[in-house]
Amino acid sequence: MASSTVAAGAAQAYTYTRPSGLDGGLLGLSTSGGTTSAGPRPHPHFFSGVLTQAAPAAAGLIALADVAQTRYYQPRPTSFRDPVVTCNGDRLRMESFSACGGVYARLDVLEPGMDGDVHERGTTNVDVNGPLREALARVGGSDPLHLAVGAEEMAVTTMDGAVVEKKVPLPDRWLRGFAEVQVITAGFDPRAELTGLDAVRFLRSLPKRARDVLWVVPAGRTLRVSSRPVPGAVCLAGPDRLRTMLPLLRFASALRVYGPSVANGSGPVSSVWELELPGMRYVLTLSPQNSRGFSGEGAVLDALATDEVAGDADLIGALLSFEPRVDPDLLSERSGLTLARTKAALTQLGTSGRVGFDAAEAGFFHRELPYDPARVAALNPRLRSAQALVEGEAVRFTSDDTAIVRTDGGDRQVRFDGDRATCTCPWWFDHRGERGPCKHVLAARMVRREAAVEVAR
Structure with a gap:
């Protein structure tokens, strides 16, 4: 994490006192600037102890790194972005x-999987x-793996103690994706759970390439794989995007799948796939x-389109x-805000x-990411356009x-039916609300809310 705010579309600068490494059974993960409960730190020290399940932890870290450097849609070489770690x-x-x-990939090392000092x-x-990935690939057996996240005494070396610096592009779509x-x-619910053995059979039976959802x-x-949605089904767009799970299957005790409610004729939706590993989860x-990144889904826009939400x-x-x-x-009770306002916040x-x-x-x-909250509007062009209309x-x-x-393209009609809204614009015709509200619906909601506040006064 950079110790300074990152401008939109700028390169992210990572500065480490030394490279991470695996030496003599000690996995030393070098940290860049971060935020702690005590405030910002240039090189925070979060944990020292052991990972009680060395092999699955090493395989999970490799899988996480593989996701970070992969383009699943229109593959081409890309810069690697170092994982975000929260203690x-x-x-x-x-x-x-x-x-x-x-x-989006996440490896959670849970309490049974770690033993040491926070x-x-x-x-x-x-x-x-x-080099760290190559070393992790050689980890096996059941011996514990010593871990230091940011410790000064990490047993890894660098020539002449030189500082390690990386600069990689940090696209806005990557940042927006975390929010979306x-x-x-x-809004997802559990939809299915398979045992470890059944998970192996299912994941290995999936087609390596599938153009259709x-x-x-x-x-x-x-x-059972189907070409059409039915009630209780889970969307699987691009089964090849699950391939980083395959090396982890030998450790898995269960596969759980989460998704939204769907019906006959539903359009494609997101899904969550979770492997239960010894003392940890890979998600x-x-x-x-395949062609849709999370940054364009628009799920955050309604919650942002209020004057009070920033203060909340x-x-x-x-x-x-x-x-x-x-x-x-609990936050609602402690803050004095309604539950709805708390969730919007x-x-x-x-x-x-x-x-x-x-x-x-x-x-x-709770976790922090390395960019300025003031950039929220700039990272959501539809919200910015709606504000301009208002x-x-x-x-x-x-x-x-x-x-x-x-609008310059002609008048658009927005109709409300309870919490739902429709619009006559081309965006709404193409997406039917599946990728968040259009700028016209957002603008109309802002004006509607302002009018309601005035009446309440």
Whole structure:
């Protein structure tokens, strides 16, 4: 993690005192600048102890790194982005995003998988380099693996003690993806669970390449692949995007799948795939289609399109302290905000990288990402366009549930039906709300909310 704010589309600078390495049974993960419960640190020291399950931990780290340097859509060489690591006290969470922005990966090392001392709670980036990956690939057996995350005494060497610096592009779509995944998966439910052996059979039976979106349906002890959605089905777009799970199958005791409710004729949706490993979990979240990165899904826009949400987010953010599980009800009680406003504030915090979501525990968790929360509007062009329409007084309500939005391309009609809205613009015609609201719906909602606040006064 860089110790300074990253400008939109700029290169991310990682600075490490030495490269990470594996030497004499000690896995030393070198940290860059991060945020801790005590404030910013240039090289935070989070944990020292042992990973009680060395082989699956090493394989999980390699899988995480593989996702970070892969473009699953239109593959081409790409720069590697170092994983984000958060110490929540009773666990270590390691996160990465694919270069194409369509696959989110996380390795959670849980309390049974680690034994040692937690020195600080917080978030940083850790160096994962080529030699380290080669060393991790040789880890086997059942011997514990000593781990130091940011310790000064790490038993790894660098020539003349030189500082290690990396600079890689950090696209806005990569940053937005973290926010979208958190919002999208918060609405998922468990859909299927397979034993380790059944998971092996299922994952190895999947086609390596599939152009069309597939669906999987629970069928006895396994999952049946279908070309069409039915109630209870889970979307599987691009089965090859699950391939980093294959080396982990020999350690897996279960495969769990999460997704939203679907019906006959439903369009593609995201899904979460989770391998239960000894003392840890490896999680992949897939976008609805190979060609769709999470950054364009638009799930965060409604929660951001309010004047009060930024202030609420500041209040809720001040109450967070790198908890492994964030309780919205408790935060609502402590802050004095309604539960709805608390959840909207958590969404806002997610867009600035401060909140993630764990489907396995159906709860939020606190972490930080290296970019400025003030960039939220700039990272969402639809929201910025909607705000411009409102400021230009382009929205006119003709009835309680109908608005006309004036644009250069002609008038657009927005209709409300409870919490749902439709629009006559080409974006709405193409996506039918499956990729978030269009700018006209957003603008109409902003004006509607402002009017409701005025009436309440």
